[in-house]
Amino acid sequence: MDAQSLVFQLLTPEGRADPYPLYALAHELGPVSPAGDGLILVCGYEACRQALREPGMGADVNLVTWGADPAQHPSLAMLSRSLLVANAPDHGRLRASMAQMFTARGVAALEEDVVRITDALLDDLQRADGAVDFMDAFAFRLPAHVICDTMGIPEADRARFRGYAADLMATLEPASDPACHEAGLAAADRAAVEVDRYFTDLIRARRADPGDDLVTSMLSARDEGLLRDDDELVANLASLLLAGFETTTHLLGNGLRLLFEHPDVMSGLRDGTVPVDGFVEEVLRHDSPVQLSNRVALADGVSIAGLPVPAGTHVLLLLGAANRDPARYADPDRFDPTRDDSRPLSFGGGAHYCLGALLARLEATVAFGRLPTRFPGLGPAPGAAPTRRDRIVLRGHASLPVVLDARETAGI
Ligand code: HEM
Secondary structure: OOHHHHHHHHOOHHHHHOOHHHHHHHHHHOOEEEOOOOEEEEOOHHHHHHHHHOOOEEOOOHHHHOOOOHHHOHHHHHHHOOHHHOOOOHHHHHHHOOHHHHOHHHHHOOHHHHHHHHHHHHHHHHOOOOOEEHHHHHHOHHHHHHHHHHHOOOHHHOOHHHHHHHHHHHHHOOOOOHHHHHHHHHHHHHHHHHHHHHHHHHHHHHHHOOOOOHHHHHHHHHHOOOOOOHHHHHHHHHHHHHHHHHHHHHHHHHHHHHHHHOHHHHHHHHHOOOOHHHHHHHHHHHOOOEOEEEEEEOOOOEEEOOEEEOOOOEEEEEHHHHOOOOOOOOOOOOOOOOOOOOOOOOOOOHHHOOOOHHHHHHHHHHHHHHHHHHOOOOEEOOOOOOEEOOOOOEOOEEEOEEEOOHHHHOOO
């Protein structure tokens, strides 16, 4: 199979459901391969790492537009103003407008909140009678409450963001079927209008009555000129909110699914023989919530792993494949939380390296440090299979039904 067919296969329902066999084929093609139409496919770990950090490559607005016109779509207009797709010099000021909260010190200050929210959600889970959907009851709620707390979004308003986030993040998915893409864009546009209205009102409220939260601090950044106008402020608040929970939700879901598949790791977490931070790194490597990222060559003269990349070339980075590169990891398909020096590329790299990486790791470490001990019998709900979302960029579960005492349910 050549690289172009491989990209096509990845976008089919089968490729989205299980991209890993295709990644193995990609590694046989080599770390970098031309994939036609000005596109280059990168799957090697070192090649991906180099492309992410290469100053001659930048964020690719195509990552959110996929060729559609932002002027026609509120969702694409909003996402096009976000730091995710900005390049120098704009990227630096957009990132500076929000970075303070996500430094090591900023995230350490959030630990108490993360622990409190986790314990409260586990208390709620304890009260569940029979099977419960882990995605709904825990995986969505923990990161959503944490990021909403930092932003000062009231509890009553939080549930609605789940639907908005799913619709807006769908625009990041490359579509093989234009009709599906159009339908997805219509939903994303409706969500963008609602999110815009919500944040515009919230900004007005914080201007009148400042708080100790991210919206207030980004308002100061706007007043200091780091953000150009209210559209830019709203777009970057929205990006932060969406990036803040859609991704971590799937780290938690993918992690629990892996624990069910590896009961020895579950007991190792419980008795302390498997380190929880090693477990979280291995979930990130083995089944990354973000599978793809993009770059574009900003000028001539750039090459990746020896392949020249002319200006304007789009570069598709298979982060999930890089994390399973046999040249980087021994026995890459084996789930092994004791690997040394793992450093998966799941949070990207270079100027756009995930701003929330420390926070996501903190949330997952607190959650997986508690779940196996708090519920020693936690297991998959009998007769209710987990369902995967039909997505390739954000890989995770639509539902993951669990019972708190699988032994009791099985009649043991
Ligand atoms: C497991 C959870 C997460 C994963 C796997 C993840 C992954 C990523 C990836 C792959 C990128 C693009 C990096 C690149 O292209 O080099 C990114 C960017 C970003 N992430 Fe995350 N992320 C996660 C959680 C979070 C959280 C919790 C937040 C915020 C609270 C966040 C905020 C951001 C922001 C703002 C950017 C854009 C950074 C920039 O363009 O400068 N992420 N993330």
